[in-house]
Amino acid sequence: MKVITVHSFKGGTGKTNIIASISFALASAGYKVGVVDSDMAHPSLHIIYGMGNQPPHPTLTEFLLGKCESTEIVHDVSPEYGFKNKLYLIPSNLNEEIITKIVREGFEIGHMFRGLKEIGRKKNLDVLLIDTKPGLDEKTMLFFMMTDALFIVMRNDEADIRGTMELLKIIAHFKVPIKYIIPNMIESSHIENVNNELKKLFKKDDVIIASSLPYSSKLAMEHSPHIDKLFISKYPDDPFSKSILKLRDMTTQKMGI
Numbered sequence: 001m002k003v004i005t006v007h008s009f010k011g012g013t014g015k016t017n018i019i020a021s022i023s024f025a026l027a028s029a030g031y032k033v034g035v036v037d038s039d040m041a042h043p044s045l046h047i048i049y050g051m052g053n054q055p056p057h058p059t060l061t062e063f064l065l066g067k068c069e070s071t072e073i074v075h076d077v078s079p080e081y082g083f084k085n086k087l088y089l090i091p092s093n094l095n096e097e098i099i100t101k102i103v104r105e106g107f108e109i110g111h112m113f114r115g116l117k118e119i120g121r122k123k124n125l126d127v128l129l130i131d132t133k134p135g136l137d138e139k140t141m142l143f144f145m146m147t148d149a150l151f152i153v154m155r156n157d158e159a160d161i162r163g164t165m166e167l168l169k170i171i172a173h174f175k176v177p178i179k180y181i182i183p184n185m186i187e188s189s190h191i192e193n194v195n196n197e198l199k200k201l202f203k204k205d206d207v208i209i210a211s212s213l214p215y216s217s218k219l220a221m222e223h224s225p226h227i228d229k230l231f232i233s234k235y236p237d238d239p240f241s242k243s244i245l246k247l248r249d250m251t252t253q254k255m256g257i
């Protein structure tokens with residue numbers, strides 16, 4: 001099983017939408033995919049899969065508290081998307097009591113890694129995608145230890161570029177084999193310029209600048225509680241969806257899967 005983690009310096013860069021779209025794109029290409037919501041402060045993956053504001057239970061949060069087995073937190077969303085045993089969601093649950101307990105007492109990261117690996121084995125996953133909490137949180141960074149490819153999502157603004165540069169210095173310690181910077185929400189007509197500029201800016205860093213993802217006014221309009229399905233499954237011809245397919249192909253080729 002290959003692990004792809006998506007991270008960013010700032011919040012709101014598009015991480016969750018990108019990872020969910022890639023999960024669908026991978027499942028469409030025949031891969032067996034698990035998607036983990038590890039952003040326990042702002043769990044949102046279940047919302048953009050069209051499951052409403054409450055995640056299906058139990059979740060990763062309950063697993064970390066030792067309240068259930070790893071296999072119980074895997075929710076098969078394949079049928080909703082016309083797949084069979086291809087797409088699994090591992091959601092998180094925002095529950096104040098639980099979050100306080102986790103923040104106060106912490107949790108054992110090894111327990112999380114073992115659980116995710118067990119899920120990968122039992123469901124025979126090809127790829128596990130991990131959506132993270134943004135920023136420089138230490139626990140989150142530990143995911144990089146089990147990551148084969150890291151997507152660092154960034155908007156093309158000064159603060160995010162500077163922050164991403166700082167982030168990369170820390171990430172360098174984790175020896176992640178493949179690192180992509182994914183500029184998101186870029187005006188279509190600016191994509192080429194932005195890519196060239198960023199290649200220059202990050203040329204000293206050991207990182208690949210992926211082609212920017214376009215700003216999509218349709219995606220920007222998607223809001224809970226009206227989200228009934230993944231955007232990419234509803235609007236496969238939207239420029240954002242098409243760019244996601246390219247990103248999928250680039251990634252699978254680079255990873256040799």
Ligand SMILES: Nc1ncnc2c1ncn2[C@@H]1O[C@H](COP(=O)(O)OP(=O)(O)O)[C@@H](O)[C@H]1O
Pocket residue numbers: 008010011012013014015016017018044184185186213214215216217219220221222240
């Ligand atoms: N390429 C894009 N074009 C337009 N809106 C986008 C794009 N990518 C993400 N968004 C919007 O930006 C907001 C934040 O996205 P989200 O995936 O939740 O970011 P994060 O997980 O990094 O916090 C959402 O409202 C989403 O619909």
Ligand SMILES: [Mg+2]
Pocket residue numbers: 015016017039042044131
């Ligand atoms: Mg998110």
